Amino acid sequence: MRAFYIIVVSLLLSPISRGEASGSVFFIDGQNNQHLRQQSSSDVHEALVMSPGEISAAVSVLLGFSPAATLKADGSSKLNRILRPNPFERPRTVFMLEVIGTDDALVEAYSSQSLLGNALRSNVVSDSYKADIEFPDEREAAVVSLDEPSSGMTDKDISDLASLIGGSYFADNKEPLTGVLSFSLSNGDTVQFHLAKEGERRFVMNLLVLSQNVRQAVSLHEDLVAGIERPAEFMVGRLSGISDLREESGEGKAKQGMEVLLAALSKLFNLLQTSHQGQIVGLIVFDERANQESEKMLNVVYSSRPSPRWLAEEGGALNSTLVAKVLLVRLTLAWLTGIILLIATLIGIYFMVNMPLTRDTLLYSNVKLE
Template identity: 50%
Template sequence: MKIIDFFLISSLLFSISRAESIGSVFFIDSPTHQFLRAPSSNDAFQSEPMLLPEVGATASVLLGFPPPITLSAAGSSKLNEVLISNPFDRPRAVFMLEVSGVDDPLVVGPKNALFHKALKSSVGLGSSKVDIQLPDEEQVSVISLDEPLRDYTEEEINDFASWLGGSYVPDATKPLHGILAIPLENGDVVNLHMSKKVHREFASKLFALSHNIRKAMQMHEDLSQALHRPAELIVGSFDGIKALQEQQDADGFDKLGMRLLLATLPKIFDSLQTAYEGQIVGVFVFNGASQPVSKPLINVMFTSRPSPRWLAETKTPTNTTLAAQVLVRRTLAWITGVVLLIATLLGVYFLLNMPLTRDTLLYSNVKLD
């Protein structure tokens, strides 16, 4: 009886862990150019979760590269339900962001137009990762958004507030300890007190994300001047919300942080759309508030193709084999050299001893009747 109870409890815990390992993935199309299929409420793709490798394969195809050969037939079917059928019309630029600790109902709210109109699917997080397989570093430029911002100035805080339509009131007694006020769409205002450690750490993560996005746009401007423009992948993660949930002195600030983040992401994507002239697609992976993820889910892999010589020499030759090959090659080289030398000497000899007479056929005025 105890064994049966043990198996029942184990299966229950296993099912609970599987239920908690479900996130969401949103594919955001360009407003000026269609690279994705239009979302539909009757689409079967909505009911069956995607796997993380399938999300990575979708990003690879959007960058203009073939999906990995390990992709199953079911995975290929899901890709066909996301992407348009024209393989020659890809954006070759993807903005991919993993967000930890954000509830799915808040993301798909009608007030959040960016995600409300997106192509959405649930995704099984499990133990795998979003492996994005790329052919070569020369063919694609990978820009990371995970670089932390070591320090910032009050001028940068002012610029960030103005960018979001807010304001920053500095503290006269201590620098970088003012109040950052950001308005939301429903009329509410999120006040970040930079004197509080929780607010300051969350704001610094937002500053870092905004700073890295500007660096990515600057790098895109430089790459656009190149003769052979590579594909571009802007990839990173944001764990500011999850960090708020793990702090005991957050006092419910995580909900306001979610709303502020969801107000910032449309601004970021609009800026990228302007910089890339509509030739970019957004992929957002939300792993949910209860998902205990300590490492980023997105993993970029370069699978450079080996040369034909590497493919031929699969076995390491022995010393005897190497010596025999060297002997044969040297023998052929010497024989070829001797034959060419003899032919050259004979040709010179016959040229020097050629009689100096006119050829009757070439130099005579022959009349053909």
């Protein structure tokens, strides 16, 4: 009997364990706050809880696509609390960044003093922490990776990053990429990141890669605007630098790194807002897990309709002789139709040219002349 009670209690508690929050997401509106709803006082006290599937649906709607058919009524109501109802005012550009290894205490310390201050916040609850986001076609959605490293990084690149975030970089003349990045914190202290240390080096490189990819996204946007068809733009990335700082240098360094990261995100998001003229919404996801090997929350898939050429290739069972016969019949019909139309045109021109212009002619048959 005791074992029976233990089993019943475990079953009752299992949904709670599966529903434990594993992070938070912040929705950041573009200029003039035209894409997200204003946060009311009731929303502040009542925490919104979303699953990765519901976050995926929100991103799809912001990009101008329909959400997944599996979205439930409860998920639709959550989207209604976040997004404005007008379907003709979607930004069609979303900036989404996942920061792993960040707990609530670390986020709360700087959420009110950064670009997260006016953002809509929601807790992320899931057991898998992964969902698919489906786009109709590659031509209708341009996906830009924010964590794709580029080759040939130099000390000058890090110096440019320091200038962007309001810091300074002192390079080591003996060995490249082993200098010190300094940044002044809000409390007046100065934090230094030594690139000779592995964890601090990975954190700085995360910021550098993010900065470079954002600039590439700006260049891509300029090319897309100049084109005839403008696809939606989805910028997505995942950073592990805060987790690296915590593992190597402790909680104090992680807090300082968080302030530097939010300062960099503020500068980069302002750059995107300027290039996109405010037609953009940002999503910053803070994941409490520190598993660097796991994949991004949203997996991009395409549901493009196959063309007739793809169908023919996939069939593979078509007889070459049958294909030749079909082509011959089509070609014959095309030539016969063309010859008949040509003969009819020539006959009509002949009779019209030689037709006398009298009262009884066909040209004046419906005209009453006095």
